Amino acid sequence: MPKKVKINYQKTFIQSKRLVVRPYKLTDFKNCQSSHLGRLKNQGPYDEPIRSASAVNYSEFKKTIEFFRRIGKMQVQYIFGVFDRKNGELLGEVSLMVINKQMRWANLGYHIQNQYFKKGYATEACRLALKLAFKELGFHRVEAGTELKNKASKAVAKKIGMSYEGKRLKFFSHSGGVDMVFYGANAMDYK
Secondary structure, three states: OOOOOOOOHHHOOEEOOOEEEEOOOHHHHHHHHHHHHOOOOOOOOOOOOOOOOOOOOHHHHHHHHHHHHHHHHOOOEEEEEEEEOOOOOEEEEEEEEEEEOOOOEEEEEEEEOHHHOOOOHHHHHHHHHHHHHHHHOOOOEEEEEEEOOOHHHHHHHHHOOOEEEEEEEEEEOHHHOEEEEEEEEEOOOOO
């Protein structure tokens, strides 16, 4: 039987030399807005703005953060901002969406604002997210799925030590069916 873990999402926090990964705070509004306004023109098919950063006003931002807190407290999904440790700027976001609560199984999502591409932030943030998943949140298994053509996302999964597990055809129904490739890691093999 999987071990039961008591989680306080709002106090979950991890950092490296360059990054801080933590739940959003209402005081992050200006940093998030600045990050969004600093985005470059669209860099390709997988480049979308981060939802929390694209809030047009404080009220919308507050609703988004309150929603993140609710789903975190309900242990449905944990959404974390990825911040520059020196200046507090929002660089991106990582999330752990619970696939099966009883089996402690989650999906790792990651997204970096395009002005910060190609600096290793996604890899570093995802390493921290895996550590959070296994050491703090008590997950046994974490997987990451990406579209077959998303080379950058596949590279991140490989760099953080996730193993290729296969393809799932027509995983999403939009656009005539979107094929995905999946990578996985588990707590027993995590170092």
